[in-house]
Amino acid sequence: MTTEIISTLAKFIAEKILKQPNKEIKPDESLISSGLIDSFSLMDLALFVEDTYGVRIEDTELNAQTFDNLSQLTELIASRQK
């Protein structure tokens, strides 16, 4: 389940946000603090998570303190799905 979420998120980020479909994103690779995902795209990610997993991420949570890599984001999703 976890690996599936990670790969779905990785695919979304590579294709839709970075527009580099071949790019591999590692589960522990930092997304926000590294500037990989810029602030204009954070909302896209939040909306995708909401549509795909039914989990809301509030705008005040869109920062590196809440999640900064795919593992952490997946954990957040899993914890809210329960």
Add this chain to the structure above:
Amino acid sequence: MSTFSNLLHRSYLEVPDKVSIVLQHAGEADQEITYRQLILGANQYALSYAREELKPGEVVLLILQHGQDLTFAFWGAILHGVIPAIMPFLSEKLSPERYRADLASLISITKPSAIITSAEFEEEARSALVPGDSIRKIIVTNTIETQSEPDFESLPGMKAMPDDIVILQHSSGTTGLQKGVALSHKAVLNQLEAYSKAINLDAEKDVIVSWLPLYHDMGLISCFLMPVLLRVPVIEMSPFDWVRAPYKLMQSVSQYKGTLSWLPNFAYNFCANKIRERNLEDVDLSSWRAIINCSEPVHAESHKLFVEKFEKFGLRPNTLQTSYAMAENVFGVTQSLLEAGPTVDEIDRESFMKNRVATPPITGQPSMKILSSGRLLDNTKIRIINENGEDIPDRLIGEIMLQSNCMLTGYYNRPDATESVLRNGWYITGDIGYLADGELYVSGRKKDMIIVGGKNIYPQDLETLTSEVPGVHPGRTVAFGMYDEEAGTEEVVIIAEVDSEEASEQEVIADAIRKHVTKSSAIALRHVKVVGEKWIVKTSSGKIARSANKEKFIGELKS
């Protein structure tokens, strides 16, 4: 003729209890600042500047995030007579080393005497300093003087003259930070007089709502200086919060019955595409009387998306307006007529492309629609000139030059840069366009500037950075902008020549370019194309022609 400080003084006496600014921060209660509070807060900074022996006419750099400290530090500078320049804050996207380097280079040219910043940023600011530079003081916001009644008699800013420089305005990037647009009291106040008339600004009825950063001319002039000086209340949310929750703009307009906002073109697409209706429950946008699109090319399609999305929440379609603006003219050059809205000019595509003339569409031939930027402000004149510098008639496309009573004094400490943009008292904008029936249509740019989300980017900065990446042939890189219809703004393309013809190795270099350029410029790159030798087109004189490479790139994308 008045000055900023005189106007503040008068507001202090005449409307002390009127709310000037409402600051909004996500997760916090809104903070109202009346004129009395604004001037008391500003006075604390003015006294601190005096304590630190800053002299009137010296430049201070404000490196502060959206909020009360930035507001007070700015107006404190006005009361003390020092010249404030607001700097963008270090973002996650930008590497601290590059920020430091840019800051150091700005300091070496602008020669500010002090940096005003917060305790958390103090160390960062210090690390940009070099022995012998102009910075004498770093003033931290938690060390400022306590509140006291201002003594206007002794405040040095009260003695400012209308021709004195009052603010410096920088654009971004290494090149932009080295060119501070210096503006006088008189220039800004002349602009405000002409611009406020063009939008029928009414201090009793209007409420401005903004998320714009203050280090950019659109936010600084239209949503900070104009409202504060002309006593129009302004609701200011943090740009950091807005980009994560664009619906907050609509909620604030609804809550405060906002009447005016300024947005760069991309924000129309951003709001239309990303706001969910669940965040708009009970939102009423019917108070909005003008939303003015400026600071990057305006597109009718973006307006259409915005209206379609927000009409059912009370937005009136005739609210959407345009303006052509630039820091060198303080702000506005043109403004669409609020009653009528901007005209859309449909023209024949081929004549536009080949003959540089905007003529009516021909049946059966492809046409294109150009959104007008409106009519000239009362105080501004423009000329459209051809390559020989001759004036050309309506509907012929040429370079835009302007003259007004609100032009820049010059680029600060850069007589060379100033001289290159002024010709016989006219400012050469570098933009391309045409006039028709008294309306200005801006159709392109002569200079290669890229504008992403309203932010000016110099391609040479990005090319230099790309050349620093191992494996890239130094000097064999090209950067340009390409309009993205979905985003409503330009996206950055970088092309770099490398030795390797191998795909996997090229991908590694492309990745390294993305990382390095983004970290060093805070610009996200959409396309990075790594190519083998001799891909990049050069002119006969050996210079890289950005437009020719852009054409080649687009040609390859399509095929």
